[in-house]
Amino acid sequence: MRKSTGIPVLDDMLRGGLEDGSTTVLYHTPFINGALFAYHICHHRLKSGDSVIYFTNTKRIFTIMEDAERFGWDMREYREIGRLSFIDAYTPFMGLSGEGRYAVSDPTNPEEITSVLARALEEHESGSLLVIDSLSTALDQCGVEVLDKLEDWGRLVTLYDASLLCVFADWGYESQIRMRIEDFFENMIELTSIERNVIIGDIFTVRKVEGEVVESKRVPFKLMRPGGVRIYIPKILVTGPFHAGKTSVVHALSTRAVSVDRESTTVALDFGHVEFEGFYADLFGTTGQQRFDPILEQLGGEAIAVILVVDSTKPETFPRAIEMLRKARAYGLPCIVFANKQDLPNALSPEEVRAKLGFGEEVPVVGTVATTGEGVREGLRILLNTIFGG
Amino acid sequence: MMEGKLTLRDMLKKVLMDLNATGEVYASAIVSRNGLLMACEMPSDIDSRTFAAMTATMVGAAETAFSELKKGVAERVIVEGREAKIIAMGAGKKALLVTMSDPRANLGLILLEMEKASEKIRKLLGR
Incomplete structure (x- = not known):
């Protein structure tokens, strides 16, 4: 079943949205806040009645909640009723104890990450959205071995009818890394900036849908407060x-x-x-x-x-x-x-x-x-x- | 892993921040001559895009009025109000630099700083 991202035009480009069991990467240049796209999609899915599991290794949980709220997405209620769960891989990295419902005690260990993801998926109803924010940070912390785990993560979401959404900031990795990312994910959404003549702005485009490389439109967007992603x-x-x-x-x-x-x-x-x-x-x-x-x-x-x-x-x-x-x-x-x-x-x-x-x-x-x-x-x-x- | 690369937008923003930091100017923007906002450093209560469109209109009208007089090109537009002063000048062929300042601010100094900034913008935009 395809589920809307809540972002206009993007759903059409993805042929209706994100399918259960599918894997998607949100590939962005470092100067664009790719996570906000993920928040937008999360909030939309929560509002539509789905569960969201949010893995973070880049921010503390309250920062995410506050950032989202500034864009008009109040997610506290969903967290209280247990439809939004966090996997904290950020505070443990700083030597503190984890703050979410789940925590990864050693965020540099891809094995542990994988087993926590599996447990979280097991404990949520099927059809949920699993967000990894971010895969690039995991790559920095764990090394390329974490990419070997992508296959396992893909199998897990297939098993639990969930969909996987990985945020990936391209800080200038070697081309093999980009190729592996492009190869693995079935859907690829790319966020970049354009500087054409006097138009200076951000665009999103879809590079891959259902495993198929596509040429899509480049859609200009702005992040509005409140409102989130607006074409x-x-x-x-x-x-x-x-x-x-x-x-x-x-x-x-x-x-x-x-x-x-x-x-x-x-x-x-x-x-x-x-x-x-x-x-x-x-x-x-x-x-x-x-x-x-x-x-x-x-x-x-x-x-x-x-x-x-x-x-x-x-x-x-x-x-x-x-x-x-x-x-x-x-x-x-x-x-x-x-x-x-x-x-x-x-x-x-x-x-x-x-x-x-x-x-x-x-x-x-x-x-x-x-x-x-x-x-x-x-x-x-x-x-x-x-x-x-x- | 981070490339120390700034985008054009960041660079334009930096020029504006430096300009605002001179102390004479409290808000500034780079606007295309056809009214699109390219970069701005403004208090959040100002609708920067409306401001951009109106500034470009103002400069366009001034330039047309001026050229009808056959007295060469208009260098800048200065609007003086009781609570603020707006100054707009060209920054290369495609862009305008606009600032807002206190009505009592030193005009000569502002113009000097704006000339410097507009030259930087012209070079950054590559034209």
Whole structure:
């Protein structure tokens, strides 16, 4: 049975989530907090009724609980009812006694680690999630012998219908180590940073699913407090002719928006944060009047996608809409047309709007009434699907 | 085992931290000219991404206004308020450096420190 990770898009990339009996590595560069991905998945699984066994050799248990809480995941209750158990391999390493329900007295001994994992799995109901945070630290402490144990761990999770999730920070290990990791795990999620042009951010991608090497999308994300892993789109451009309703669209979609406007006309920019079904995006709404085109040209750059807003009652403004797309250098980006003002009596239907714009079937057109919010969320959903779906 | 390698983001952050440490500036950010936040060192109550987008808009508008006058390029934008002073200047072709400081802070000193920082940023961004 596949179980959701709680992280949007990732589930689709993993063909539905993590399967019982499967092994997954969360492979990340040291500058990204890979463990937070694991917390997100843990909390989601706990919330869905599963048990989680969390092996830590990098932090004290209360630090994990506090870190998770800062992201909005309160896991105390689950710990009290015994659905969340810790295996402490951290404090024993410092010469103190273990603090969790289970402890590894000698964290440099892969044999002992394996036997504690086995005991913990035995004492939890089947279908639980076993997190190793982190495999790279275990590798540092035990040496490569710990990788020889991976086969045993894989057998254990098969036996108990659990799923194994190992956090692995790549501190610059030899290539054989990376190859062994890639070979062993059935699923591989990779977290890296991108520095492309002016986009500086973190992305996740899936390198392997069910033992099969795959080419997947690179999905930008941010860690939000609260909220955890959110797919993050730094710029969606909202453009269109004068008085088409762009500002209303930005405000209808945003949880928080600011506008620079004078007498109901935007003179500089509408800017809004959108939180939507696990996605997080920033909207840049441009001004429609021709005399502000230099600003449109400047602010249009680096958009990931475009919402083109047109007034469905004014087909004579459509050529201007096309011109704006071109000026914003947004032609060819994933795009959706909001055929706005559908509440007005002489509004063209979305299909008529498409035809008049000269767009093909590949550009979705939705009818909207931005002032009441009708259709705008549906439109955003379609746009996000175009960017990340299928 | 740790490679002593900083990411570009860490480097940009360090430039900003050094700038803030000069004492004249209490918040700073590097923003792309098209409004995306690249790095910031700001108090958490400021919405840094909105600030970034608006700063880029402000500079873009100022530059356009200025070039319409045919008087060359705008070097910087300074906004003086009763409670703060915002200064934005170019940092290479693609980026802007923005700072916020006390209205009574020494402008000359801030500009000097910002020039130095913006030169570093230009080199770090490789353009």
